[in-house]
Amino acid sequence: MGKKDKKKARAAKAKAAAAKRPRGGKAAAAKAAPAPGLPGGLALALGATVFTTDIALPGLLHVAVARCPLPRAKVRAVEAAAAQKAPGVQAVRVLREAGGETGRLGEEVVLIAAESRARAQAALGLVRIDFEALPPETPAPAGGAAPAPLTLAPPDEEAFGAALTELEPDAVMGGAAFRLKESYGWERQTLAEWEPHAFVCEPVAEGGLQVWAASEDPGRLAAELMAGLSLPAEKVKVVAAPVGAIFGGRAGLDPVDLACARMALEIKAPLSLVFDRRAELIVGRHRGAAFAEVEVGADKDGHLTAWRSRSWSGAQAPPPLPHLVRPPHRSVRHALVPPEAAPTPHEGAEAAAYFSGCALDELATQMGLSLADVLPLNGSLCEPYGDRFAALVQAVTGDAGWKTRWHPHGDSAEGPVKRGMGLSFGLVADGSGTLAVVVAEVAVDRQTGIVTVQKLHLAGETAREATPEAKKLVEGALSRGAVQGLSRALFEVGDGGAIAGLCEVGRVSTLLVEAEGLGAPVVQVDGPGKLPVLAARYAAPAALANAVANALGLRLPVLPITPDKVLAALAPPAPPPAPAPPAPAPPAAPPAGSTPPPAEPAAGEGVPPASPPQEPPPGATPAGTSSPAAPPPATPPSAVQEPPPEPPPVPPPGWRGRS
Amino acid sequence: MRLVDEAAGGSGDPSAPAGAGEASPRSAFSRRDLLKGGAAAGTLGTLGLLDAEGAGKKKRRNKAAGGEGAGKAPAEEQAPNLPEICGPGPVKIRFRVNGEFRDLAVEPRETLLEVLRDRLGLYGTKEVCDRGSCGACTVLVDGSPIHACGTLALSVHRRQVNTVEGLAQARRGGRPHPLAEAFVAAGALQCGFCTPGFLMASQALLTRNAAPSEADVDQALCGNLCRCGCYPAIRQAVLATASLGPVTDGVEVPEPGARFPLSAPEMPPSEVPPPEPPPRG
Numbered sequence: 041m042g043k044k045d046k047k048k049a050r051a052a053k054a055k056a057a058a059a060k061r062p063r064g065g066k067a068a069a070a071k072a073a074p075a076p077g078l079p080g081g082l083a084l085a086l087g088a089t090v091f092t093t094d095i096a097l098p099g100l101l102h103v104a105v106a107r108c109p110l111p112r113a114k115v116r117a118v119e120a121a122a123a124q125k126a127p128g129v130q131a132v133r134v135l136r137e138a139g140g141e142t143g144r145l146g147e148e149v150v151l152i153a154a155e156s157r158a159r160a161q162a163a164l165g166l167v168r169i170d171f172e173a174l175p176p177e178t179p180a181p182a183g184g185a186a187p188a189p190l191t192l193a194p195p196d197e198e199a200f201g202a203a204l205t206e207l208e209p210d211a212v213m214g215g216a217a218f219r220l221k222e223s224y225g226w227e228r229q230t231l232a233e234w235e236p237h238a239f240v241c242e243p244v245a246e247g248g249l250q251v252w253a254a255s256e257d258p259g260r261l262a263a264e265l266m267a268g269l270s271l272p273a274e275k276v277k278v279v280a281a282p283v284g285a286i287f288g289g290r291a292g293l294d295p296v297d298l299a300c301a302r303m304a305l306e307i308k309a310p311l312s313l314v315f316d317r318r319a320e321l322i323v324g325r326h327r328g329a330a331f332a333e334v335e336v337g338a339d340k341d342g343h344l345t346a347w348r349s350r351s352w353s354g355a356q357a358p359p360p361l362p363h364l365v366r367p368p369h370r371s372v373r374h375a376l377v378p379p380e381a382a383p384t385p386h387e388g389a390e391a392a393a394y395f396s397g398c399a400l401d402e403l404a405t406q407m408g409l410s411l412a413d414v415l416p417l418n419g420s421l422c423e424p425y426g427d428r429f430a431a432l433v434q435a436v437t438g439d440a441g442w443k444t445r446w447h448p449h450g451d452s453a454e455g456p457v458k459r460g461m462g463l464s465f466g467l468v469a470d471g472s473g474t475l476a477v478v479v480a481e482v483a484v485d486r487q488t489g490i491v492t493v494q495k496l497h498l499a500g501e502t503a504r505e506a507t508p509e510a511k512k513l514v515e516g517a518l519s520r521g522a523v524q525g526l527s528r529a530l531f532e533v534g535d536g537g538a539i540a541g542l543c544e545v546g547r548v549s550t551l552l553v554e555a556e557g558l559g560a561p562v563v564q565v566d567g568p569g570k571l572p573v574l575a576a577r578y579a580a581p582a583a584l585a586n587a588v589a590n591a592l593g594l595r596l597p598v599l600p601i602t603p604d605k606v607l608a609a610l611a612p613p614a615p616p617p618a619p620a621p622p623a624p625a626p627p628a629a630p631p632a633g634s635t636p637p638p639a640e641p642a643a644g645e646g647v648p649p650a651s652p653p654q655e656p657p658p659g660a661t662p663a664g665t666s667s668p669a670a671p672p673p674a675t676p677p678s679a680v681q682e683p684p685p686e687p688p689p690v691p692p693p694g695w696r697g698r699s
Numbered sequence: 700m701r702l703v704d705e706a707a708g709g710s711g712d713p714s715a716p717a718g719a720g721e722a723s724p725r726s727a728f729s730r731r732d733l734l735k736g737g738a739a740a741g742t743l744g745t746l747g748l749l750d751a752e753g754a755g756k757k758k759r760r761n762k763a764a765g766g767e768g769a770g771k772a773p774a775e776e777q778a779p780n781l782p783e784i785c786g787p788g789p790v791k792i793r794f795r796v797n798g799e800f801r802d803l804a805v806e807p808r809e810t811l812l813e814v815l816r817d818r819l820g821l822y823g824t825k826e827v828c829d830r831g832s833c834g835a836c837t838v839l840v841d842g843s844p845i846h847a848c849g850t851l852a853l854s855v856h857r858r859q860v861n862t863v864e865g866l867a868q869a870r871r872g873g874r875p876h877p878l879a880e881a882f883v884a885a886g887a888l889q890c891g892f893c894t895p896g897f898l899m900a901s902q903a904l905l906t907r908n909a910a911p912s913e914a915d916v917d918q919a920l921c922g923n924l925c926r927c928g929c930y931p932a933i934r935q936a937v938l939a940t941a942s943l944g945p946v947t948d949g950v951e952v953p954e955p956g957a958r959f960p961l962s963a964p965e966m967p968p969s970e971v972p973p974p975e976p977p978p979r980g
Contacts, residue, residue: 081883082875084891085898086867087823094822156817158809234827234835234892234926283890317828516886516932523928537828540928543921548931 092238092254092281093314100240101130103300103313104160106150106167107323108142113171115140120150122166128159131307135299141174146323148296151303153311190329190377192223192598195352199375209369212346216337220403224395225331225598226581229532232539235283236320239297242310248275249301254283260292268298269305294323321535328354330391331598332361334399342407342417345369349395352377359392363578364429364467364475365400365421389468390578394529394599397464397582402595410446411463411586412437425473428501428555429465432477435551436499437463440479450593456486459494462586466521466578468571476500476575478522478583481546484591486610489603491530491588493546496522496580500572501555514572515550521573522548525580529599781856792856796821797865805852812836812847815862823863823895834923837896838862839950844903844922861950863895866902878902878940885936889927897923901937902950909945913938 083089108115115136124132133151136142142149150167154160213219240252249271255261258280265276296313304311315324330353337346344367351359351374358374397411404414415433419426437443440461451458461481468474479497484490500518502511527540581599589595594609781790786807793802796819805814812829815821815838824847827835831849838847839861866876874880878898881887888894897920904911904919911919916937925933940946 081888082879085879085882085888085894086876087825087863087895088867089891090822091892093826094816096820096822156813158806158813158817232926233890234825234833234924235890236827317830512886516929519931520889520928523930527928539924539926540930541921541924542930542934543917545928545930 089282091235092240092252093236095240095252095281095312097240097242097310097312100310100312101153101155101307102157102160103303103311104152104154104157104164105148105296105313105319106152106164106169107319108136108145108147108149108169108171110142110171110173111145111176112174113142114174115142115149116170116172117168118150118170119168120152120166122168123150123152123163126154126159126163126166128155129163130154130309131303132163133299133303142171144323146319148299151296151299153303153307153309157314190225190228190331190352190354192225192331194223194331194333194350195375195377199352199377200350200373201375203371203373205371207369209346209348209371212369213335213337213348216345217340218338218342218403218406219335220337220399220406221333221335222399222402222595223331223333223597224398226329226391226394227598227600228329228534229327229528229600230321230535230537231325231327232321232532232537233324236317237294237315237324238281239294239300239313240281240310241301241304243305243308244277246275247271247305248277249305250277250279251301252279252281253297254281255292256283257292264293265298265301268293269301317537321537327387327390330355330359330387332359332391332395334361334395336367336399336403338403338407338414342409342414344400344403344414344418344421347371349373350375351391351395353387353391354378355387357388359388359395361392361395363389363392363396364425364465365396365415365418367421389574390581393464393466393578394581394585397579398585398589398595398597401462401464401582401586401589405449405589408448410442410448412442412446415463415465425467425475428473428553429475429477431553431555432475432499432501433463433465435553436477436479436497439499439549439551440481440495440497442479447590449590451591457483458486458591459483460587460589460591462583462588462590464579464582464586466575466580468574468578470571474501474571474575476518476521476572476579478525478576478579480526480580480583480587482584482587482591484588484606486592486606489606489610491584491601491603491606493526493530493544493584495547495549496526496545496583497549497551498522498576499551499553500575502552504554504556511552515552517570517572518550518576519548521576521578522580524573525577526584528577529581529584530601532600533602781853785853790853792853794855794857795859797861797868803852807851807853809852810848811838811840811845811850811852811855811860814852815847815860821862821864823867825892825895827892832924833893833896834900835893835896837899837923839899839903842903842906842950844900861899861902863898865950866898877943877946878905878936881936881940881943882933885932885939887929887932887936889929893923893925893927897925897933901933901940902946904937905941905946906950909941911937911941 115138117138118134118136120132120134123129129152131153134149135151136147136149149169150164152160152163152167154163235254238254242250244250249265249269251261251265253261255278258278262273262276262278265271265278266273269276300311300313330351332349332351335346335348336344338344344365346369347362347367348371349361351361351372353359353374354377356376358372361372362370400414401411404411407414412433416430419430422429442461442463446461449460451460453459459482461479463477463479465478466476477499481494481496483492483494485492496519498518500514502514506514523540523545526545531538531540531544585596585599585601588601588606592606592610596605596609598605781792789804789806791802791804793800795801796815801819803814803818805818812824812826815824816826824838825835826848827833829848831846834846836847837844839845840850840855840858842859842861866879869876871877876898878901882894882898887897900920900923901916904915908915908919913934916934920933920937
């Protein structure tokens with residue numbers, strides 16, 4: 041706080057005050073320029089980077105948006121006159137007039153531009169919109185898939201596309217010594233980047249428009265603006281603002297951006313639109329749900345021989361199954377069920393890595409082995425990454441003390457807290473490929489259902505010739521990716537916006553294995569270590585799910601693994617005609633009658649001897665034994681008469697009766 | 700050093716900020732009694748930041764003020780503060796941001812975050828959740844970390860606020876703030892949106908605990924969320940900074956309960972904000 045600094049600041053302020061502008065713009069001119077003398081990282085850390093949300097222009101107006109609270113509605117009436125008269129309000133635009141219809145949750149109905157965000161928000165309270173709920177439109181997708189939300193129950197057979205087949209999976213699967221058939225899923229989650237969606241536009245000379253937006257692809261943004269506003273290329277200028285976070289594609293326009301741009305051109309004033317958290321969570325981008333039924337076969341020596349999978353998700357592209365470890369005989373099918381959200385780029389591979397990591401872990405359990413034992417037997421199925429992958433598995437299991445510390449699924453320790461270890465792997469098949477292997481150690485409290493991550497052991501690769509700085513970047517990237525995967529696997533529920541915090545992450549140890557002939561792709565980490573981030577993010581969820589299964593002796597197949605799911609899986613089946621207590625716990629487990637018959641422990645030798653002395657909850661089968669796919673939403677056995685008005689119990693999301 | 704509350708006197712102090720009572724005709728508000736009796740004072744009082752002497756509330760910080768402060772007659776501490784009735788029009792407040800005095804007329808509903816970003820142009824403090832759950836807007840009020848999004852601007856009247864810009868100004872031997880350097884060196888940021896909040900929370904920790912353990916760091920920073928998952932590196936960066944020695948650059952930490960005097964030093968004319976534009980329509 042030297043005097044000089046003070047003087048400088050004052051001078052800047054005086055200058056700013058000279059430019060006449062409404063409240064809100066003070067010191068904006070000083071701020072609009074990049075902070076002098078701070079290199080990128082420091083500027084970011086010290087808050088000197090000017091994100092789109094931080095842009096202040098002379099005369100900038102702030103936009104608030106009235107949104108439709110229903111998935112589909114008819115607009116009976118819109119009254120915005122009071123808002124127009126509110127203090128500070130400069131313009132109001134009604135996007136859906138009375139009589140119009142809205143077709144999605146959070147659709148924009150009224151825009152208000154005011155001198156400050158607070159005033160725009162205040163004026164929003166004066167807008168009256170009368171909505172009439174309309175039944176949701178049932179899309180009629182090609183293939184006739186059911187419009188019900190995605191669950192572990194696969195859609196109808198005809199929804200699946202043709203199988204992509206290699207060799208003879210059916211015949212080989214039939215003769216496999218070990219065979220596993222299970223379903224897995226990953227619920228819909230928001231991306232919930234910390235940097236909100238923001239769009240700033242300013243009319244410039246001769247009907248042109250200058251736009252600031254955080255976009256990976258300013259060219260695409262400009263093209264969409266030109267098309268939407270019918271402006272020639274020379275009249276649209278897009279300034280690429282710093283992108284705070286991408287998490288799966290920040291490129292194009294949000295529909296309201298275009299409306300905002302039109303409004304700016306009409307009222308000839310610069311506008312700033314920044315999503316608040318609610319908008320971000322509701323209309324922001326999501327990763328759709330994805331599910332798969334996976335069947336894996338292995339011969340008696342533990343070599344994987346066959347793979348059959350059927351996946352269903354809202355994405356056109358199937359999850360690229362199997363992930364990394366590819367049995368020679370394969371067939372893969374996919375069903376596109378009505379998209380609930382636009383898919384994001386990495387959704388498929390992330391889900392595929394999770395499905396594969398879990399299925400192989402369960403198959404290994406059936407053989408009486410751990411996944412760390414089975415993977416080295418199958419190096420030839422991971423080409424061209426076989427040797428590199430084996431080295432990573434060896435390094436990370438050594439670091440974690442896997443040989444001595446891993447126990448068969450189901451911790452036999454006394455007390456309610458069960459510990460477990462799980463392993464999984466991730467591959468980004470770009471260039472020479474980026475690999476990561478993760479071992480997770482967790483403790484699961486059977487009384488609260490809380491999963492505590494104690495430690496993550498990560499292994500990634502670096503080129504021998506990489507500089508120490510580059511190695512450090514890769515290490516940091518692996519650790520970030522694993523933490524992101526952890527957050528998604530355990531904490532992020534639907535639209536809630538919850539993520540993991542510092543206390544939830546546990547300790548992380550990162551190992552780098554020097555690999556031959558990697559060359560540029562792994563070392564080159566522009567967009568700080570993007571590929572190692574992805575590889576670790578792919579690996580962590582299955583490692584955690586496997587660790588939870590290892591601790592409890594039960595598999596929770598659907599991510600995120602939240603305490604309610606753990607408790608539901610552990611709970612004994614509720615007495616059927618439960619007199620409906622205010623049940624804070626999730627819906628009662630399907631009664632024992634509807635669980636699949638405790639599956640044939642046919643596959644011989646390896647089935648873990650009923651080692652868990654902790655009495656398995658009634659109706660539970662040890663994780664890893666084969667059981668048919670999930671039962672449909674089960675109504676209790678007819679013997680017990682339920683009061684008719686009760687709707688059929690919805691099975692707890694993501695838990696199959698197996699446990 | 701302790702900042703002594705010299706202006707402590709009575710509510711008749713001429714330097715008391717002009718309140719809504721005389722500033723705005725709209726304050727002849729029919730719900731005056733309601734506001735006076737409880738709502739406004741009670742709300743502010745529960746924040747623990749605003750002394751609600753004006754409304755006759757017991758002063759919360761007496762105990763924290765230590766022997767000397769606690770021994771003072773209450774009347775002496777009853778500095779003229781906010782008017783009894785706050786709002787609904789703008790209320791003048793004076794506070795210090797990063798060492799500079801600021802006089803502002805704020806609406807009672809305005810949050811500190813809105814004032815910092817939209818009124819003072821201090822955009823380093825980020826808004827993410829706007830509901831006190833993510834910690835991105837963490838700033839220090841009298842040295843304690845708080846969520847600026849959940850703090851009314853009124854409640855920082857006569858308090859010292861430190862934002863990340865204060866850390867940016869603080870340079871030791873021409874080098875950037877040690878926490879910022881450590882964060883960058885440890886790779887403790889990716890998108891950088893949460894980082895200013897983390898820096899402030901870390902600064903608060905290091906100010907009160909120069910040699911924190913890992914558990915201390917976890918506890919102090921567990922209210923800040925990082926979407927990019929930099930937690931292990933953040934922990935490492937804070938511990939690395941602590942190992943360098945005490946860090947108090949860019950932060951003023953007064954004695955608990957202290958207030959800077961109302962008869963504040965020079966207020967240069969340029970500091971006085973321009974009058975509110977008249978409401979349109």
